[in-house]
Amino acid sequence: MEDLTARARIRNAALEQFATHGLKGTTIRGVAEAAGVSPGLVQHHFGSKQKLREVCDEHVMREIRRIKMDALDTGTGDPGYLSAVVRASVPIRRYLARTLVEGSPAAAKLFDESVEFxxxxLEAPPPGLSKPATTDLDxxxxxxxSIAFGxxxxxxxxxxxxxxxxxxxxxxPRLAKALMEIFTDNIMDPxxxxxxxxxxxxxxxxGRA
Amino acid sequence: MEDLTARARIRNAALEQFATHGLKGTTIRGVAEAAGVSPGLVQHHFGSKQKLREVCDEHVMREIRRIKMDALDTGTGDPGYLSAVVRASVPIRRYLARTLVEGSPAAAKLFDESVEFxxxxLEAPPPGLSKPATTDLDxxxxxxxSIAFGxxxxxxxxxxxxxxxxxxxxxxPRLAKALMEIFTDNIMDPxxxxxxxxxxxxxxxxGRA
DNA sequence: GTCTATATAATGATAGAC
DNA sequence: GTCTATCATTATATAGAC
Known part of the structure; x- marks a missing residue:
C-alpha cells in the first residue's frame, strides 16, 4: 500500500490536505511535507496548485462514478449515486464534503448528474420502489x-x-437506519x-426571504 | 439601512466575505475594500482576523437563536431551530453554510443545540406531531x-x-414542499x-468503511 | 526524478500622522 | 476614528544543480 509512485503519494496527500484545510488553506508546502517530498517536486509533477486541485477533483468524481457503475453492473439493486457516495473511501468523502460547499465545476457536475439519475x-422505479406522489419531480x-449529500x-x-x-x-448504518425511519414513519398529521x-x-x- | 457605524459595516462586509471566500480565502484587505474603508481601520476595530471571524460567528449564531426564540414566543407552532435557520437572512444562511463545513466552535454548538432541541x-411532540417509531431517538x-442544515x-x-x-x-417553498412529500409518501415497499x-x-x- | 535556492507577490499586523 | 506607510511572514512559482 506504500509503494506508490511519488506522484500518486503527492495526490493522495493533496486530497487529504484539501479535505482538511480547504482550497485556500492548503499549501504546496503542506502537501509536500505530508507526502514526504520537497515543494519543488510537487510543482514539478503538477505545475501549479490550481492544476493539483483539478487533478484531485477529477480523481474524486471519477472514483464515485466508478463505484456507481460497479454497483449497477453487479446488479445489487443499488440505487446508484447515493450509495456510491456512501461506499467511497473516507478520504474521498471528506474531500467531497469540502468541495461541495467550496464549489468546483467537477462537484457541481456530479451533483447535477446525481439529481438527474x-x-x-423515480420515473421508472425498480422493484420495491413506487413512484412518488408529487407534482414537482425535479x-x-x-x-x-440533497439529503444524501448533506x-x-x-x-x-x-x-x-x-x-x-x-x-x-x-x-x-446507524445514521442510515434513522434516515429510513424518517422516510417510513409519518409523524406529521395530515x-x-x-x-x-x-x-x-x-x-x-x-413573502419575504 | 446604510447609515451604520463603520464597525457594523465592516462586520457585515466580513460576513459576506467569509460566506463567499471562506476563512482562509477572506483577507483583511478584501473586507476593507468591500466595506469602503482602509485595512488599518479593520485592524483598529477588530484587532485581528481571527477576532473578526469570532465576532461574525457569534453574531450569526445569536441571530439564529433570536429568531428561534421569537418564533416560540409568538406561539406560531414553529418547530424552533429548523425554521429559525430558514427564516434567517440570506447572508446569515450563506455564512452558516460555509461555517458548518469549515468548522467553528460556535457552529458546532448551534448544531448540537439543534439536535438536542x-x-x-420529538419526546414531547406538539399538537399535530406524533412520537417517531424509533429505538434510536438520538x-x-x-x-x-442534518436534513434541515444540509x-x-x-x-x-x-x-x-x-x-x-x-x-x-x-x-x-418549492424545496420545502418536496421535502414534506418525501417525509409523507412512502415510496419504499415494507x-x-x-x-x-x-x-x-x-x-x-x-463490513468495511 | 528529485532537490535546493531564489525571485516575486500577497497577507496579517504594527506604528504613527491627521 | 480613520488613514498611509511599512515590516515580517508566508505563499506560489521558477531556475538550475545533482
Missing part, C-alpha cells in the same frame, strides 16, 4: 439528492452528535401537512 | 437536523438544479425497507 430512477429528486457534507457534526464517525462502517403546505404557498406568493 | 420536541433527531449547506447546488435560489422566498435494514445491520457487524 435520481429523477430517472424538486423531489433534488431534495433527495449527511456527507455535515458528517463532522453528525459524528460529534452521535459519538461515532458516521463515515465509518460502524457509524454509518392536517398539519395541509396547513404547512398552505403556509408555504402563501410564502411563495408575497 | 429536536430530540426534546440518531433520529440528528438525522432530522439544504442550507448545499443551497448553491439545489439552486442550480432547480433554476431558482432556494434561499429566496420563491425558491424555498419488504425493501426490511431488506435494507438487514443489510445495514450486517454492515454494522463486520
Amino acid at each position: 435520481t429523477k430517472e430512477m 424538486a423531489y429528486a433534488a431534495a433527495m439528492t 449527511v456527507v457534507a455535515l458528517h463532522e457534526h453528525l459524528s460529534r452528535a452521535l459519538g461515532e464517525d458516521t463515515l465509518s462502517a460502524e457509524g454509518y 392536517d398539519l401537512v395541509g396547513r404547512n403546505k398552505e403556509a408555504l404557498d402563501r410564502m411563495e406568493g408575497g | 429536536t430530540k426534546e420536541m 440518531a433520529y433527531a440528528a438525522a432530522m437536523t 439544504v442550507v449547506a448545499l443551497h448553491e447546488h439545489l439552486s442550480r438544479a432547480l433554476g431558482e435560489d432556494t434561499l429566496s422566498a420563491e425558491g424555498y 419488504d425493501l425497507v426490511g431488506r435494507n435494514k438487514e443489510a445495514l445491520d450486517r454492515m454494522e457487524g463486520g
Whole structure:
C-alpha cells in the first residue's frame, strides 16, 4: 500500500490536505511535507496548485462514478449515486464534503448528474420502489439528492452528535437506519401537512426571504 | 439601512466575505475594500482576523437563536431551530453554510443545540406531531437536523438544479414542499425497507468503511 | 526524478500622522 | 476614528544543480 509512485503519494496527500484545510488553506508546502517530498517536486509533477486541485477533483468524481457503475453492473439493486457516495473511501468523502460547499465545476457536475439519475430512477422505479406522489419531480429528486449529500457534507457534526464517525462502517448504518425511519414513519398529521403546505404557498406568493 | 457605524459595516462586509471566500480565502484587505474603508481601520476595530471571524460567528449564531426564540414566543407552532435557520437572512444562511463545513466552535454548538432541541420536541411532540417509531431517538433527531442544515449547506447546488435560489422566498417553498412529500409518501415497499435494514445491520457487524 | 535556492507577490499586523 | 506607510511572514512559482 506504500509503494506508490511519488506522484500518486503527492495526490493522495493533496486530497487529504484539501479535505482538511480547504482550497485556500492548503499549501504546496503542506502537501509536500505530508507526502514526504520537497515543494519543488510537487510543482514539478503538477505545475501549479490550481492544476493539483483539478487533478484531485477529477480523481474524486471519477472514483464515485466508478463505484456507481460497479454497483449497477453487479446488479445489487443499488440505487446508484447515493450509495456510491456512501461506499467511497473516507478520504474521498471528506474531500467531497469540502468541495461541495467550496464549489468546483467537477462537484457541481456530479451533483447535477446525481439529481438527474435520481429523477430517472423515480420515473421508472425498480422493484420495491413506487413512484412518488408529487407534482414537482425535479424538486423531489433534488431534495433527495440533497439529503444524501448533506449527511456527507455535515458528517463532522453528525459524528460529534452521535459519538461515532458516521463515515465509518460502524457509524454509518446507524445514521442510515434513522434516515429510513424518517422516510417510513409519518409523524406529521395530515392536517398539519395541509396547513404547512398552505403556509408555504402563501410564502411563495408575497413573502419575504 | 446604510447609515451604520463603520464597525457594523465592516462586520457585515466580513460576513459576506467569509460566506463567499471562506476563512482562509477572506483577507483583511478584501473586507476593507468591500466595506469602503482602509485595512488599518479593520485592524483598529477588530484587532485581528481571527477576532473578526469570532465576532461574525457569534453574531450569526445569536441571530439564529433570536429568531428561534421569537418564533416560540409568538406561539406560531414553529418547530424552533429548523425554521429559525430558514427564516434567517440570506447572508446569515450563506455564512452558516460555509461555517458548518469549515468548522467553528460556535457552529458546532448551534448544531448540537439543534439536535438536542429536536430530540426534546420529538419526546414531547406538539399538537399535530406524533412520537417517531424509533429505538434510536438520538440518531433520529440528528438525522432530522442534518436534513434541515444540509439544504442550507448545499443551497448553491439545489439552486442550480432547480433554476431558482432556494434561499429566496420563491425558491424555498418549492424545496420545502418536496421535502414534506418525501417525509409523507412512502415510496419504499415494507419488504425493501426490511431488506435494507438487514443489510445495514450486517454492515454494522463486520463490513468495511 | 528529485532537490535546493531564489525571485516575486500577497497577507496579517504594527506604528504613527491627521 | 480613520488613514498611509511599512515590516515580517508566508505563499506560489521558477531556475538550475545533482
